[in-house]
Amino acid sequence: MPPLIEVxxxxxxxxxxxxxxxxxxxxxxxxxxxGEFIGIIGHTGSGKSTLIQHLNGLLKPTFxxxxxDGTDIWKxxxxxxxxxxxxxxxxxxxEYQLFEETVFRDIAFGPKNMKLSExxxxxxVLEAAGFVDVPEGVLEKSPFDLSGGQKRRVAIAGVIAxxxxxxxxxxxxxxxxPEGRAGLLRNLQDYRKQKHAAVIMVSHSMEEVxxxxxxxxxxxxxxxxxxxxxxxxxxxxxELKDMGLCVPQVTEIFLRLKELGVDVDxxxxxxxxxxxxxxxxxGGSGRA
Amino acid sequence: xxxxxxxxxxxxxxxxxxxxxPRTKLILVIVYIVALFLAKGFVGYLVxxxxxxxxxxxxxxxxxxxxxGIKPLIFIIILTGILNIFYTKGSEETLLVDxxxxxxxxxxxxxxxxxxxxxxxxIAGTFxxxxxxxPIALTDGLERLLRPLKKIRVxxxxxxxxxxxxxxxxxxxxxxTDKIMSAQKARGADFETGNLxxxxxxxxxxxxxxxxxAFRRAEELALAMECRCYHGGEGRTRMKQLHFHGGDFFAFxxxxxxxAAMIVLRHFGL
Numbered sequence: 001m002p003p004l005i006e007v008x009x010x011x012x013x014x015x016x017x018x019x020x021x022x023x024x025x026x027x028x029x030x031x032x033x034x035g036e037f038i039g040i041i042g043h044t045g046s047g048k049s050t051l052i053q054h055l056n057g058l059l060k061p062t063f064x065x066x067x068x069d070g071t072d073i074w075k076x077x078x079x080x081x082x083x084x085x086x087x088x089x090x091x092x093x094x095e096y097q098l099f100e101e102t103v104f105r106d107i108a109f110g111p112k113n114m115k116l117s118e119x120x121x122x123x124x125v126l127e128a129a130g131f132v133d134v135p136e137g138v139l140e141k142s143p144f145d146l147s148g149g150q151k152r153r154v155a156i157a158g159v160i161a162x163x164x165x166x167x168x169x170x171x172x173x174x175x176x177x178p179e180g181r182a183g184l185l186r187n188l189q190d191y192r193k194q195k196h197a198a199v200i201m202v203s204h205s206m207e208e209v210x211x212x213x214x215x216x217x218x219x220x221x222x223x224x225x226x227x228x229x230x231x232x233x234x235x236x237x238x239e240l241k242d243m244g245l246c247v248p249q250v251t252e253i254f255l256r257l258k259e260l261g262v263d264v265d266x267x268x269x270x271x272x273x274x275x276x277x278x279x280x281x282x283g284g285s286g287r288a
Numbered sequence: 289x290x291x292x293x294x295x296x297x298x299x300x301x302x303x304x305x306x307x308x309x310p311r312t313k314l315i316l317v318i319v320y321i322v323a324l325f326l327a328k329g330f331v332g333y334l335v336x337x338x339x340x341x342x343x344x345x346x347x348x349x350x351x352x353x354x355x356x357g358i359k360p361l362i363f364i365i366i367l368t369g370i371l372n373i374f375y376t377k378g379s380e381e382t383l384l385v386d387x388x389x390x391x392x393x394x395x396x397x398x399x400x401x402x403x404x405x406x407x408x409x410x411i412a413g414t415f416x417x418x419x420x421x422x423p424i425a426l427t428d429g430l431e432r433l434l435r436p437l438k439k440i441r442v443x444x445x446x447x448x449x450x451x452x453x454x455x456x457x458x459x460x461x462x463x464x465t466d467k468i469m470s471a472q473k474a475r476g477a478d479f480e481t482g483n484l485x486x487x488x489x490x491x492x493x494x495x496x497x498x499x500x501x502a503f504r505r506a507e508e509l510a511l512a513m514e515c516r517c518y519h520g521g522e523g524r525t526r527m528k529q530l531h532f533h534g535g536d537f538f539a540f541x542x543x544x545x546x547x548a549a550m551i552v553l554r555h556f557g558l
Contacts, residue, residue, distance in 0.1 A: 053470065056474055058470050058473060058474060081476070081478075084473065084474060084475075084476055085476055088474070089474040090474075091467065091470065091471045091474070094471065096468070096497055096500075096501055097468055097471040097472060097493075097497050098497065099492065099493045099496035099497050099500075109472075109475055109476075109477075109493065110475040110476055113475060113476030113477060113478065114476060144500065158475060159474070159475065162475070162476070
């Protein structure tokens with residue numbers, strides 16, 4: 001069975017033939033399976049946004065292919081359109097795209113474009129709202145009367161309502177408070193589990209991707225610099241720093257501890273793991 | 289695709305034309321337009337073309353870029369040409385074609401050529417101003433030139449500020465439109481198919497967020513300006529004082545010469 005989504009030798013050049021010609025990404029290869037949570041990290045301008053806009057056919061590759069279930073999404077117009085629904089893309093600050101009179105109608109925009117029945121649209125809107133913890137009472141309000149965090153949730157629900165097999169989010173937690181962040185990330189996990197979908201998240205927070213992702217892709221100057229589990233990627237702390245990235249704060253602490261002569265394994269990248277590691281060091285007794 | 293709009297775009301450079309005082313350039317554009325409308329015959333137009341060509345060469349703006357700006361107006365230019373060909377009446381001797389309802393006179397053809405040439409040169413000439421002058425310098429220059437109007441209570445400073453802000457936000461809004469379009473496309477919005485009404489309706493998901501964000505930006509900008517104690521033009525000094533230099537006086541000389549030449553040529557009907 002082919003992978004759910006596969007990227008082959010993807011290249012994109014902006015402004016071909018003008019003085020502003022600029023290669024955004026080159027020779028990108030990766031795959032994503034159902035049920036996977038992939039994190040994409042990279043400094044500003046490393047080509048993350050360009051890459052994710054290829055996955056649902058918003059940008060056409062200059063070279064290379066994007067395969068969805070083994071079919072090239074640019075095969076014909078119909079396939080491209082279907083790819084837009086099957087690969088849901090949530091842009092940065094999606095709350096600025098809200099436009100409808102009510103929250104319900106805004107979430108229903110995607111399903112409506114899919115030409116679903118009235119009943120099915122209703123079911124999906126309610127379900128999507130449930131996924132992102134938008135209470136039913138809010139559905140008849142104007143999206144412009146909501147708080148920033150709620151707007152963000154509604155906008156993400158607008159994409160989730162299309163029930164995409166691949167859900168891609170560009171920095172979904174930027175500008176949210178800690179509680180909002182944690183809640184949103186939980187919602188994404190729930191969606192992935194319930195729909196057995198792939199989730200791809202672009203983030204600048206190493207803690208977030210370390211906590212959430214099964215696999216990390218590190219972009220640097222338009223190329224994949226590293227790929228692997230968070231453990232594998234974060235073991236290259238110095239290389240990441242050279243790329244203008246960093247490792248999670250706990251990993252940083254553990255690296256420093258090791259430097260100071262404390263016998264700890266620095267391959268720790270989430271707080272629970274750190275607690276675990278410290279506990280075992282103390283011989284499994286007492287509190288860390 | 290939206291990024292291809294070049295209308296009013298500034299191409300940075302450090303040529304004698306770029307270095308001219310914006311006031312000089314504004315005045316010269318007016319002189320140029322007057323001179324252009326004074327042109328009557330081929331010789332007159334030739335002088336104008338030479339003048340524009342020299343300016344263009346000096347500013348190192350490639351003719352291709354200049355033509356790109358004219359592209360959106362090509363339809364109007366062609367239409368003007370066609371109307372002039374058919375609607376100019378001449379005498380019996382100058383009749384060129386007389387077929388069915390179409391009659392073409394020699395005057396018509398001449399008129400059409402001159403008309404097209406005039407619009408073409410008008411646009412290309414004014415574009416030279418925006419290509420070589422940054423929007424900020426342009427509004428500064430305009431404000432200084434219009435300052436005497438303050439005596440009759442024209443809010444010159446406020447107008448210049450508004451113009452500056454408007455120009456400043458064109459690229460931002462274009463970028464924003466692009467972004468919103470992509471986002472709505474990702475939700476399956478379709479802008480390319482359907483009849484006129486469907487297409488107009490398809491614009492709502494773009495226009496509403498665009499207006500909302502424009503208002504939000506306006507509010508934020510107003511707040512930021514107030515935070516920096518902006519209170520209108522009263523007593524406001526500038527960081528960059530405008531001064532005329534040698535080049536500017538030379539340019540004025542050329543402008544005067546051009547105007548004089550055109551008046552003389554017109555007198556002789558050339």
